[in-house]
Amino acid sequence: MPASQNPYTRWTNIPDAELTADDVEQVLKPLTDDVWVVAACFDRLVDDVPLQRELLDLGLQRSEGALGRSREAALFNSQPSTAEDTLPVSSADALAAHFRGVPADARLCWMRSVLLDRLDRLNTYEEILKTAPLGGRDASEEADDWEDDPWADEGGSSAAGQPSASATPQFPISPSEFLSDDLWQSAISLTTLQWLEASRTLLQRHSAKLWKYRFSILHCIPAHLHPTEYRDWLPEIDPTTDGERLPVENNWRACQDWSESPEAQLALTECPHVSFPELSFSQDGDHEPHTHPEPLSSDELSSWYKRRVDHIISSTGMIDVALAIVQHGASRGVPALDELGEELSLLSRLVYDAPQNAQSDDDWTLARWRTMDSSTVIRSYLKNSTPESIAEDISRLVLPYLFVIEARAERAGNPDPSLPTRILYDYILSAPLSLVASIFEASKPTLPVSQRLIRNDEDVARLALACLYGCGSLDEWPTMSRIFECMPAWDIAQDEDNDGDTADTTIALLSAFVTPTTSRAQCTPADLLVFFKPLPIASLSRALDILDIHLESGEILSRWSVPAPLRWFLQSHNDASQQRAWATRMARRAGGTSDKLDTLDDWEWLLEDMLKLTNEGESGLRGSFGLLPRNEVIGIFLGGLLSSGKLDIAQSLLKVLRTKLSLESQTIEDICLTCSREFYDNASSGNYKFGDMKLAYDCLDLPPPSPRIIQEKEFIEATSRLASFNITSRPGIPISPIEIRLTKDRLSLVAQVLSSNADAYKHTEVILELVRKLGFRDDTVAEVRTLAMLADSALQGEDFTRAYDANKRMIDIVHNFIESAPLGKEDVQVKQALEVCWVACYQLGRQPEFDDVEKKLSLLGYALELCPRDKLHDILISWRRLETEDIEARQERLEMRRNDPTTVSAKRKPAATVSSYPAASLRARLQHFHMPTPPLLSTPDAAALATRTFRSVAANFPFSVGSRGRSQASHLDDAASSRSGSRRPEGDDVSAQASRVLSKGIGWLIGDE
Structure with a gap:
């Protein structure tokens, strides 16, 4: 027969993809070799399910003969022996012997077992396709999820609205792969792809x-x-075995x-002459997963669940x-x-x-949760809560958590009934005031106990006191008032009211406690709760009564832009200096920052509030200024009014203060002087026609005139006059009013x-009036x-006439x-x-440029007298x-008159004689002093003594008013000596030098009293 007609060759030449049922019927079934036919069915794996079933059925049918022969051989040979010295032959040994004798039956039995397994798998495959025709759970859901696929074409769906054929997902495993792969591979693949039903x-x-697996x-x-989709797979406990x-x-x-x-399987493995191919066709690189062939214990199952979580x-x-x-x-x-x-x-x-924030990016894990303490958990629960939702959030989130915490403590053998309330209170003490107010509103005593977050009235009061006094807020007074309105009201009997002393003592202790120290900048509400x-x-x-007073005081202070934290009212409870400082701040800042204080009514309202803070309430407690006298507060108010610069309003209010409030005139005068000096010290210009200096001047018009008021007004006028002269404190910088006030010796300003x-010296009366207004x-x-x-x-200006007039x-x-002084010349002044x-007379009397000898002698005479x-x-x-120069001059004039009487008489009037000085006074002074005769003065010793004297005088001059050069004075002195025809003693030169030093000025005399 030609090779093309050989049925074996014809079967093997048919590709798997072209194999049909007719080929099985016409080519394979006619073959008589059972081993070859079964092997052909074993080798073929096709994706056509009916064809694959036909092959499996044919292979099983043709292997039934070998199965029957093997069973008969095993049963026949396994009969017990009749001989007493032989043992019975087991069925496995008998079957192994048969398989060794008939290798074909061994191969057929082995292939039959494989074909049976494939038939079971094929049945499973068909059932999977029937139960999940669209490919399982995710296939249908994905089809629903992608109904609005933005990438789909407008005509992508059928006209009837049914999903298109391309939208149906195919089963991920072909029949041939399903029959050839390991079952665990198929199961893992289907599970990973979420074909859970399969x-x-x-x-x-x-x-x-x-x-x-x-x-x-x-x-x-x-x-x-979600585990509801695979709950049948989850392992469970068998109560009878306490295991899986x-x-x-x-x-x-x-x-x-x-x-x-x-x-049979054991007999097949013992056939040495028969080799069997590998039953598994797993891909390279696929490793068999971990197996657990034995059921797990309860503890192991618990650990598995925790790992899964x-x-x-x-x-x-x-x-x-x-x-x-x-x-x-x-x-x-x-x-x-x-x-767990x-x-x-x-x-x-x-x-x-819990309420969430859109911008929140918290990554919550079980490990992070286990590291959080109770306080952190509660803060996390309520992190995004609002005042409107905080009460409900605590009820549905925090309270169940606290119940669990308490139950765990009981299970651990450490019961603590106060644990939930303590944790909740810790949160309240650290929460923002707006949230705390909502919590207290949900804990009002008027609510049913079952609905209250805080059910103990005493705890409500303690928490409120700690939260409010520990809060540093300055602008939440309405919120604080809301909290106070939630406080319980107790009917206290008269005999129990003595316990109020305990509260007063506690407040006094808290006053010291809340005061900041180097070790603690600020106490917390939790610290205050201890008290x-x-x-x-x-x-x-x-x-609570004290808190009421403090809240009312706080609202008043906040109204006038000087808010104080509630703890300040504790600090100043027994400190008048703090109360005085805050009252001053209230009066001044309210006038300086508030836009409302523009009318007399506004200022009267401020005064009314300040006085209200000094009053005693119905509970016998005073306000935040309770330690200050009423008149002192009025004075502080008046000072604030004046410092605001609204002097017209002050003028109107002064009438009220004098009549209705009985403010003394002396007090008003003191306040006006104080405010005037503040304006003066803050003024940038000394001109009292505008700015702060004008306010300083106008302040003094409010009280009645008095010596102090007049003196202060004159000082302001003097300051304005000094400013007009453009004097400076430093080069290029005009002197400021505050520098004028702080100058120790104001004559130095003159x-x-x-x-x-x-030309200022020419205006003598102006300068003298300036000195008088400077306070002299x-x-x-x-x-x-x-x-x-x-x-x-x-x-210095060589105006000797005015210089002489000033000296005279x-x-x-x-x-x-001297005549009016009680001690005469012995008086210090x-x-x-x-x-x-x-010194001034001596200075001018010895000036060579001053040619009026009579006046010079007169000045020197007064100098000798004084x-x-x-x-x-x-x-x-x-x-x-x-005197020598005068005599020489008179001799010259006399000589000239004798030679030319007309010329001499026309030149000048005769010089004054010594007799023009009150000689009797000088003579008496010299006799009293036992002065040696004048010739002795021309001796060198006398000249040296005079030199030393002038040096000692000149050494005490702290400054010089002017310096005139030596040349002119020395030239005149030398000329006078030459005219006299006599040689000047050596000591005269030294004396002349001292005279020139003295001529530099007498300003040092006004520098130090």
């Missing part, structure tokens, strides 16, 4: 082979799937084929899925899941039920005026010093001053005036020199 069918029909298959279920329940087998065949029996949370964060799997495990009798279920239940409330815990009801009631303005009115010494400065300025006026004042006067005794030598030297 996996469930596979597990039910092949439980004997897949049960040991159950946990590996469960691990492949996507973590985000074994699965119920649901195989396709009720009885196992003889070829699949353990005896950790895997779900860590990979997806879906707390509800983790909680559901724990609930399923608990329902299946798995122990030790209660606490509690944690997941509480965590799920935090994740799903209120021991208080009984009567003391708490008293403390000296600056004279030195910086060349009726001060003779200051007047003398001022005239000395005027004379010195005129001397100064001499008259000094003479009158008289001595100061004398010192200034004789100077101290140790200065007579110095002045007499100048006197003798001037």
Whole structure:
């Protein structure tokens, strides 16, 4: 027969994809070689299910003969022996012997067992396709989810609205792969692809082979799937064994084929001359997963559930899925899941039920939850709560959590009934005031006890006191009032009211406690709660009365822009200085920052509130200014009004203050002076026609005139006059009013005026009036010093006439001053005036440029009269020199008159003689002093003595008013000496130098009194 007609060759040449049922019927069935036919059916794996079934049925049919022969051989040869010395032959040994003798039957039995397994798989495959025609759970759901696919074409769906054929997903495993791959591979693949119904069918029909892979298959279920979709797979506890329940087998065949029996499989493996191909066609790299062939104990199952929960949370964060799997495990009798279920239940409330923030990115895990303490958990529950939702959030989130915490403590053998309230109170003490107010409103004593968050009235009072006094808020007074309105009201008997002293003592102690220290900047509400815990009801009631007063005071202070935290009222409870400082702040800041205080009524309202803070309420408690006298508060108010600059309103209010409030005139005067000086010190310009200086001046018009008021007004006028002279404190910087006030010697300011303005000395009365307004009115010494400065300025300007007039006026004042002084020249002020006067006279009297000898001699004579005794030598030297010059001049004029009477008479008037000075006074002074005869003055010793005297005088001059060069004075002195025809003693040169030093000025006399 040609090769093309050979049926064996024809069968092998047909590709699997082209194989049909006709080929099986016409080519394979006619063949008589059972081994070859069964092998052909064994080798063929096609994706056509009916064709594959036909091949399997044919292979099983043609292997029945070998099966029968093998069974008969095993049964026949396994009969017990009749000989006593032989043992019976087992069926496995007999079958192995048969297989060794008939290898074809061995191969047929082996292939039959494989074909039977494939037939079972094929039945399973057909059942999977029937139960999930669209590809399982996700296929249908994905079809629903993608009905609105934005990428789909507008005509992508059929006209009838049914899904298109392309939308139906194909089964992920072909029949050939399903029959050839390991069952665990198919189960894991289907589970991973979420064909859960197919996996469930596979597990039910092949439980004997897949049960040991159950946990590996469960691990492949996507973590985000809810356990209700695979709850039948979850392991459970068998109460009878206290271990894992074994699965119920649901195989396709009720009885196992003889070829699949353990005896047959053992016999097949013992055939040395028959080799069998590998039964598994697993792909390279696929490793067999971990197996658990034995059922797990209850503890092991509990550990598996916990690991599954950790895997779900860590990979997806879906707390509800983790909680559901724990609930399923608990329902299946798995122990030790209660606490885990509690944690997941509480965590799920935090994740799903607690208010959330759209911007929140918290990543909640079970590990993070286990590291959180109770306080952190409650804060997390209520992190995004609002005042409107806080009460409900505590009821549905916090209270169940606290119940669990208490139950756990009881289970641990450490019962603590106060634990829930303590944890809740800790949160209230640290919560924002707006949330606390809502909590207290949900705890009002008027509500039923079952509906209240805080059910103990005393705890409500203690918590409120701690929260309010520990709060540093300055703008939540309405919220604080809401909290106070929720406080309980107790009927306290008279005999119990003595406990109010305990509250007062506690408040006094708290006053010291809330004061910041270096170790604690600010006390917390939790710290304050320690003080209120021991208080009984009567003391708490008293403390609430005090809180009421403090809240009212706080609202008043806040109204006038000077809010104080409630703890300040504790600090200032017994501190009048703090109350005074805050009252001053209230009066001044209210006037300086509030736009409402523009009318008289507004200021009267402020005064009314300030006085209200000093009043005593119905409970016998005073306000925040209770330690201050009423008149003091009125004075503080008036000072604030004046400092605001609204003097017209102040003028109107002063009438009320004098009449209705009985404010003394002296007090008003003191306040006006204080405010005036504040305006003065803050003024940037000394001109009292505008700005703060004008306010300082106008303030003094409010009280009646008095010496102090007049003196202050004159000082302001003097300041304005000084500012007009443009004097400076530093180069280029005009002197400020505050610098003028702080100047120790204000006459130095007059000296600056004279030195910086060349013609200022010409206005004697203006300068003297300036000195009087600077505070030196009726001060003779200051007047003398001022005239000395005027004379010195005129001397520098070579205006000898005004210089002489100033000196003459100064001499008259000094003479009158000496006569009026009770101690005469021994008076301290008289001595100061004398010192200034004789130096000024001596200064001008010895000036060479001053050519009026008569006046110079007169000035030197006054200097001799007024100077101290140790200065007579110095002045007499100048006197003798001037007298010598006068005599020489008169001799020259006399000689000229003799030679030319007309010329001499026309030149000039005769010089004054020494007799023009009151000689009797000078003579008496010299005789009293026992002065040697004048010739002695020309000796070198006398000259040296005079030099030393002038040096000592000059050394005490702190400054010079002006400096005139040596050349002119020396030239005149030398000329006078040449004219006299005599040689000047050596000491005269030194004396002349001292005279030139003295000529520099007398300003030092006004620098230090």
